Amino acid sequence: xxxxxxxxxxxxxxxxxxxxxxxxxxxxxxxxxxxxxxxxxxxxxxxxxxxxxxxxxxxxxxxxxxxxxxxxxxxxxxxxxxxxxxxxxxxxxxx
Numbered sequence: 581x582x583x584x585x586x587x588x589x590x591x592x593x594x595x596x597x598x599x600x601x602x603x604x605x606x607x608x609x610x611x612x613x614x615x616x617x618x619x620x621x622x623x624x625x626x627x628x629x630x631x632x633x634x635x636x637x638x639x640x641x642x643x644x645x646x647x648x649x650x651x652x653x654x655x656x657x658x659x660x661x662x663x664x665x666x667x668x669x670x671x672x673x674x675x
Contacts, residue, residue, distance in 0.1 A: 581651050589647065594640040601636045 581589070605628075610621030650656055659667060 597640045598636045
């Protein structure tokens, strides 16, 4: 895995973790009792995006490190998940 592939993998993991972290500990405007005119009661009263981005970055780095470690070690390869044998077997050069 090259550097660009590593960055793309981190961006994908970060986005997935961010969507998991976003609704955690959310207080809606209806719960807080202060609904801004023109918004829904279910809109967040204080989204705390910066705090959630920091939490996301910490968790995403850990998850990314595990996935990248598995890829770099070669413990699991694409051929391991080729359940229908659609990939050709690699040619071995005998010198």
